[in-house]
Amino acid sequence: MKSFRNYVITLMTVLLASFSVLASDATTTNSANNKSKAPVINQVEPAFWWAGMKTPSVMLMVHGVDLASTEVTIDAKDIKINEVKSLDNANYVFIDLDISKAKAGTYPITFTRGKKKTVINYELKERNKETKAQGLDQSDVMYLIMPDRFVNGNPDNDSSDKLVQKADRSDRGGRHGGDIAGVTSKLDYINDLGATTVWLTPFLENNQPGWSYHGYAITDFYQADARHGDNAEYKNMVSEAHKRDMKVVMDLVFNHIGNGHLWMKDLPSQDWIHQWKEFTKTNYKGETISDPNASEYDRKIMQEGWFDGHMPDLNQDNPYLAKYLMQASLWWIEYAGIDGIRMDTYPYNKKEMMSEWVSYVLNEYPDFYIVGETWLPGATWESYWKTGGKNRDGFNTTLKSISDFPVWDALNKTWRDHWSITEVYKTLTEDFLYDDAGQNKIFMDNHDVDRAFGSFKKDLPNMKLATTFLLTTRGIPQIFYGTEILMAKGGDHGDLREDFPGGWAGDERDAFTKEGRTDDENEYFDYIRTILQWRKNSEAITGKLKHWVPFNEVYAYQRYTDNSSVFVVINNNLDEQTFDTARFEEALKGKTSGKDILTGKTISFDGKMTIPAKTAYIIELK
Incomplete structure (x- = not known):
């Protein structure tokens, strides 16, 4: 049943694509019938834009009926039309506007066919003061x-x-x-x-x-x-x-x-x-x-x-x-x-x-x-x-x-x-x-x-x-x-x-x-x-990673900056493990204990460390 449903969906998709070809051809054939009518506009995307953007232009996709047969103009000093383009389908026009000098406001764009006109009022808004676009880093989850x-x-x-x-x-x-x-x-x-x-x-x-x-x-x-x-x-x-x-x-x-x-x-x-x-x-x-x-x-x-x-x-x-x-x-x-x-x-x-x-x-x-x-x-x-x-x-x-x-x-x-x-x-x-x-x-x-x-x-x-x-x-x-x-x-x-x-x-x-x-x-x-x-x-979590080759299913690594360090030990073994800590000296730097943030307990490692089976330590090194 599922395969039959997928077949039907696929068949419908292909038919829809084919229909779009026919619709486009029909639009071109009937364009003469539209010359006595005011241009019909169904959709403008994006519906509005913003003044003061670094990007100096915006392209409008306008959909309607036989818009390719219209003349597109804009009556404004601080906006100009770079290009008006129609592709295969006469129902669409793409209007590229130069807004590099534009201020916030409403700008009338006129579509003219013969003696008939349709006007859309396109708005450029003030920039959104709440936009942060602050990005993410390793401190984020x-x-x-x-x-x-x-x-x-x-x-x-x-x-x-x-x-x-x-x-x-x-x-x-x-x-x-x-x-x-x-x-x-x-x-x-x-x-x-x-x-x-x-x-x-x-x-x-x-x-x-x-x-x-x-x-x-x-x-x-x-x-x-x-x-x-x-x-x-x-x-x-x-x-x-x-x-x-x-x-x-x-x-x-x-x-x-x-x-x-x-x-x-x-x-x-x-x-x-x-x-x-x-x-x-x-x-x-x-x-x-x-x-x-x-x-x-x-x-x-x-x-x-x-x-x-x-x-x-x-x-x-x-x-x-x-x-x-x-x-x-x-x-x-x-x-x-x-x-x-x-x-x-x-x-x-x-x-x-x-x-x-x-x-x-x-x-x-x-x-x-x-x-x-x-x-x-x-x-x-x-x-x-x-x-x-x-x-x-x-x-x-x-x-x-x-x-x-x-x-x-x-x-x-x-x-x-x-x-x-x-x-x-x-x-x-x-x-x-x-x-x-x-x-x-x-x-x-x-x-x-x-x-x-x-x-x-x-x-x-x-x-x-x-x-x-x-x-x-x-x-x-x-x-x-x-x-x-x-x-x-x-x-x-x-x-x-x-x-x-x-x-x-x-x-x-x-x-x-x-x-x-x-x-x-x-x-x-x-x-x-x-x-x-x-x-x-934790500052350390934003810093560098240094890790050591695992042994007996124990994996240890350090996260650190110049001012902060945390030492992580993961025992994936089914048994408790005790090991020498000398190999980790470049992370421990003489310290013999630290706080495990998971339990709040002090973990001692004066030459040796013991960690229970299937346990992890996250040790802050102060």
């Missing part, structure tokens, strides 16, 4: 939320008359009702836990008939999905986070859209998406992009094949599409005041365009954080996408942060598959491939992989050891909502992205409270909270 599955803050928006899929909490692939209001209501909880940053999976409109809850099939780049709330609610959430000294990372997708997007009913041009004679899915082999021996066939399938049957693949070789996408990201930064962007499926995009996009954003907001989802099998391939890499093909991305899947893999080999803790050590020995591994985003689990506690066979001591490593090694840690209460599902995405207990009225328990959690959940919650809260005031 991201809390990843799938808003549909977190908290239902406003039951009135669970379904929308304008959107196809309705709420059905019993359907693992359905809409469950979580929303932006729910996230806002739990900012104090997240802050108290100790996370410094909120990352929501895409909240933009996904007007799809099924599996629309995850947000990765965008059908409107400028509007929040009504079942999550509206743009103002998102902007308010960012403001509320900033009031708590927290940051916000937005999730975006440039590689593909949902087939419910307007573009799939009326393509701006035939090369707006990658079109095939028959449905062709990507091979998901990102390593082909950096592979000097890869066939052009494999590279083409990787970057131009569709991510799924209902996700048309965007063609960023089209400069107007590329500009549209880049502007959309800048719009959200300025409008909502976000601090970072996580870019989905990063290597699937045209790499040159993505490098240009990162530079475009950083030109406007130099401290802004951008992390690419680079799901690749090792540091060799990951480093290709990170700035500073010495790539022999001459390509140098401007991306500073990648999703460190090698660290995730090492964590799973060690505590899921019971390999030696040396796997974690070995992974970090490859940091010479990165210019600054401290900018890498590291994680135990996320919305695409099995939850860590389930992967670790619900072994609480192992979960604690993995958590200690994640939150004290180099990089910017990310934890998945529910990790702190030992949510453990895996397998089907709809299952592992389960609802947070207590996020809905009538839930059997409220795991946001101590009383609503089990003893094991509270034990782990207190453990991770202790580390997270300590991190907020």
Whole structure:
């Protein structure tokens, strides 16, 4: 049944793409009939912009009826039109405005056909004074939320008359009702836990008939999905986070859209998406992009094949599409005041365009954080996408942060598959491939992989050891909502992205409270909270990493700056271990004791140290 559904979705997608060709041809054929009518304008994107931006121009995508046959003019001294361009489809025009000298205000743009005119008043706003775009560093910890599955803050928006899929909490692939209001209501909880940053999976409109809850099939780049709330609610959430000294990372997708997007009913041009004679899915082999021996066939399938049957693949070789996408990201930064962007499926995009996009954003907001989802099998391939890499093909991305899947893999080999803790050590020995591994985003689990506690066979001591490593090694840690209460599902995405207990009225328990959690959940919650809260005031955690070769399943490392030092010891052995400390003298520097932040106890190491089985120490060296 599932394969038949996918077949139907694919067939519908191909038909929609074909229909767009016919619609475009029909528009051109009937253009003569429109000459006696005032130009019809249906949509302008972006709907408004800002004066005083460093970027001197803005491109408007205007959609209507046979707009290519109109003359476009603007009556203003401080704005001029650089270009008016129509592509294959006469229903669209792209207007490039020079706003380098413009001030905030409203500017009339006139569309004239014969004696008929239509005027739109385009607004340039004052810059958003609340926009911080402050970026992230190693002192931060991201809390990843799938808003549909977190908290239902406003039951009135669970379904929308304008959107196809309705709420059905019993359907693992359905809409469950979580929303932006729910996230806002739990900012104090997240802050108290100790996370410094909120990352929501895409909240933009996904007007799809099924599996629309995850947000990765965008059908409107400028509007929040009504079942999550509206743009103002998102902007308010960012403001509320900033009031708590927290940051916000937005999730975006440039590689593909949902087939419910307007573009799939009326393509701006035939090369707006990658079109095939028959449905062709990507091979998901990102390593082909950096592979000097890869066939052009494999590279083409990787970057131009569709991510799924209902996700048309965007063609960023089209400069107007590329500009549209880049502007959309800048719009959200300025409008909502976000601090970072996580870019989905990063290597699937045209790499040159993505490098240009990162530079475009950083030109406007130099401290802004951008992390690419680079799901690749090792540091060799990951480093290709990170700035500073010495790539022999001459390509140098401007991306500073990648999703460190090698660290995730090492964590799973060690505590899921019971390999030696040396796997974690070995992974970090490859940091010479990165210019600054401290900018890498590291994680135990996320919305695409099995939850860590389930992967670790619900072994609480192992979960604690993995958590200690994640939150004290180099990089910017990310934890998945529910990790702190030992949510453990895996397998089907709809299952592992389960609802947070207590996020809905009538839930059997409220795991946001101590009383609503089990003893094991509270034990782990207190453990991770202790580390997270300590991190907020630790200078050492922002510094360098120095580690020692593991022995007898004991792994030791130091995080340090010129003024602060912390010594971490992880005993992954089933037995207590006692060892000489002379080999660590370059970290200990004559000190014979320190405070373990996990227990508050003083740990002595006058020549020797003893650590219990399956235990970690985080020792502050004063």
